[in-house]
Amino acid sequence: DAMVIQNPRYQVTQFGKPVTLSCSQTLNHNVMYWYQQKSSQAPKLLFHYYDKDFNNEADTPDNFQSRRPNTSFCFLDIRSPGLGDAAMYLCATSRGTSGSDEQFFGPGTRLTVL
C-alpha cells in the first residue's frame, strides 16, 4: 500500500545530542511537511518542501533543520535537542500545493529528551 513511513516510531536522545528523524513516502507526492505536535495540542508546521524548494515557517527555531535528498525521503535534524523539543513529530505529504490537496500523514515519531 502506498503510504507515509516514519522511522523510528520512538526515539530517545540526550539533552544536546543531535538526532535525525526520517520520513519516506511511496505516494510520489511533490510536497513533504514536518509538524511538531506536543501533548494535547494541534500539529504545528515546522517547514515543508515543494520538490527541492525548502520553505521554513517564520517561528521555527534554527535548531531544526531538514533535508530532502530525493522525492521519496525527507529528514528532520534537531541539532541540539532541549527538553522542550520532546514531542511527536509528524511527517506529511501532499500531491501539490493547491488548497484542496489533502495531506497524508505518517504515524509519527515520538521523541523523548533526557
Add this chain to the structure above:
Amino acid sequence: AQKVTQAQTEISVVEKEDVTLDCVYETRDTTYYLFWYKQPPSGELVFLIRRNSFDEQNEISGRYSWNFQKSTSSFNFTITASQVVDSAVYFCALSEARDNFNKFYFGSGTKLNVKP
C-alpha cells in the same frame, strides 16, 4: 486570531449515542477548504473529509455526517451510533487558496471518549 476553533476539548459518550463535534472557522477568503482528520491513540492523522467553500451540501458517509454552514462559519461533524473504535482526537483544519501553498490551520482538537 485563531482561524479554527474547536471549543469542545473533550467529550465522553456511551456507545450508540450520537455525538456532534463543533468546528468554527475564520477567513476572509472566498475560496477555502475545510478538512476533518481523526487521530487515534496510535498517532497517525487519518483524513476523513474535505469540503470546498462553494459546496455547502451536507455529506453523509456511513455513520459520519458533516454539516457545513457558511452563514455561521461552521463545519460540524456528527457521529451516529458511536462505537468504541471512534475514540480518538478529531481535528478540524482550514486551508486558504490564497496561500502559496496549502498550509493547514488546525483547530486544537476534540478528544472523543466512547465508553462501552
